[in-house]
Amino acid sequence: MRRLFARVLGLALYAAVVGWCGWQLPASLPFVGPAAAAGAALHGLKGRPWLGLTAFVVLVLALPVLLAPALGTGAFSDVADWFDRSQS
Numbered sequence: 001m002r003r004l005f006a007r008v009l010g011l012a013l014y015a016a017v018v019g020w021c022g023w024q025l026p027a028s029l030p031f032v033g034p035a036a037a038a039g040a041a042l043h044g045l046k047g048r049p050w051l052g053l054t055a056f057v058v059l060v061l062a063l064p065v066l067l068a069p070a071l072g073t074g075a076f077s078d079v080a081d082w083f084d085r086s087q088s
Contacts, residue, residue: 035059
């Protein structure tokens with residue numbers, strides 16, 4: 001009974017995270033959705049709560065950090081364009 005409760009609670013928590021992100025931060029859904037699916041599969045279906053939580057945290061935190069340099073490229077391009085326009 002305790003294991004079933006932990007699985008159901010885990011599935012509810014992952015669904016709540018996706019729901020909250022969809023409501024408050026819709027741009028985060030490409031990261032949170034797959035991470036929650038992986039976490040829910042490992043936690044709720046396979047019965048590995050710590051592995052599911054680890055997968056969720058790694059996907060939600062590590063992927064955006066890996067993609068952060070791409071944001072800097074656009075910002076650098078904007079600054080360079082502004083600088084070039086001010087020189088002419």
